[in-house]
Amino acid sequence: MEKRKIAFHLNCLEQGGAERVVSNLANQFAKEGYEVLIATQWYGENEFQIDERIRRVHVGLTEEDEKKSRAMQFFLKISHLKAFMKEEKPDVLIAFAQRANYRALMASFFMRVPVIISVRTDPMGHYDALSDKIQIPLLFPRAAGCVFQTEGQREFFAPFLQKKSRIILNPLHDKYIGVPKPLSRTKEVVQSGRLVDFKNQPMLLRAFIQVHKKHPDYTLKIYGPDSFDGTREILEGIIEENHAEDYIKLMGGSDSLEKDLTDAAVYAFSSDWEGMPNALLEAMALGLPIVATDCPCGGPRTIMKNGINGLLIEIKDQKALEEGINKLIENPEYAEELGDNARKICEIANSKAIFEQWRDYIEEICSKSKR
Secondary structure: OOOOEEEEEEOOOEOOHHHHHHHHHHHHHHHOOOEEEEEEOOOOOOEOOOOOOOEEEEOOOOOOHHHOOHHHHHHHHHHHHHHHHHHHOOOEEEEOOHHHHHHHHHHOOOOOOOEEEEOOOOOOOOOOOHHHHHHHHHHHHHOOEEEEOOHHHHHHOOHHHHHOEEEOOOOOOHHHOOOOOOOOOOOEEEEEOOEOHHHOHHHHHHHHHHHHHHOOOOEEEEEOOEOOOOHHHHHHHHHHHOOOOOOEEEEEOOOOHHHHOOOOOEEEEOOOOOOOOHHHHHHHHOOOOEEEEOOOOOHHHHHOOEOOOEEEEOOOOHHHHHHHHHHHHHOHHHHHHHHHHHHHHHHHHOHHHHHHHHHHHHHHHHHHHOO
């Protein structure tokens, strides 16, 4: 198979869902002998590591550009990306996330480089503003293909895009695969993920306060950095108001979740919406008994079957979350069965399997573009 020149485009490589997927895929393609470039708008402080064979190219604004008007800056971003495409001539450009999708498609005018776009979040609320309703009909027909994470995402868009799209899960990091099953479980309920409004962690705290009344020997630990949107302060207020300091802990970010989470009794997922939640995939890979909100745009529903490999509940249903946690605590054998089934996600979401799906789709797109 021909080793093509592949370019990824996104805002930066700071730690986040889309950035994690790009760094993982880019490393895989580089390992397989492809020439790989990552074109970003800026450099972040805490970024994912990439293979030394990958070339990172800055296509964002220069210091001189920053002094210009906002309208001019918009066109300069397109111009810089177009110049990158002209100079590098990649076989394909793969854009990740909303603004990168739009920039890539605008830059591709009068270019022969096929562009694959990728939707990484719930389209409702992110692709339905007036500006989106103008840009999508003008730009998305130009896309050679599109990668979605869930069927719910795909159904939001017009048939012309659906027909040339694929649904591909996020790849699991290798460190979450093959972790031994714990001999026993601690009396802990856990969650991992940023402290941010859409994850609805206040609901989890309030539900767990009720769980704790029934199971006073259990604690709740949330692992995740602060997003500085005010969520941490809300959570601290709930803890203080309920004198829960001894049994609810905000643990901060962690680079060793495969060790921190593995022997917990329950993993509780409380989001109001997500794309394909990496944290949930990782919890499943670790074989954790899970109760999760069936949030749009269908990420949990895509990888979980209620009562088979976890419990799915309605979003914003505090009572259902409380009851789900209690059910898993009080029925340990059933909880272990769900966890064992959840671990099977490794068979379809390991980095090799996801890489092969992306590789085959890219090859299909590149072959069509040469006809």
